[in-house]
Amino acid sequence: MSHRTFIRRFLDVTGCSPGEWVLNERLSLACNLLETMGSSIDDVAYRSGLGSAATLRHHFRQRFSTTPMAYRFQFSRCDASYAVSVP
Numbered sequence: 001m002s003h004r005t006f007i008r009r010f011l012d013v014t015g016c017s018p019g020e021w022v023l024n025e026r027l028s029l030a031c032n033l034l035e036t037m038g039s040s041i042d043d044v045a046y047r048s049g050l051g052s053a054a055t056l057r058h059h060f061r062q063r064f065s066t067t068p069m070a071y072r073f074q075f076s077r078c079d080a081s082y083a084v085s086v087p
Contacts, residue, residue, distance in 0.1 A: 022049075026059075
């Protein structure tokens with residue numbers, strides 16, 4: 001199968017390109033980590049495959065119109081002792 005054919009078929013099945021799909025999966029994992037773990041934003045970015053906190057913040061703002069910390073503060077399901085109040 002050619003590269004172009006793979007991309008067309010992937011798009012037909014998933015509704016997005018392979019790159020978009022990978023980003024969606026990484027952001028989904030980052031959300032899960034932010035909700036369930038008290039790890040630093042750098043650690044969440046690393047564990048979700050986004051590499052750096054800056055990249056995580058960039059994609060979070062684009063997709064969710066919020067920052068990772070604000071997301072954590074709103075949706076966290078674990079001890080909030082690490083949470084910082086957002087003014």
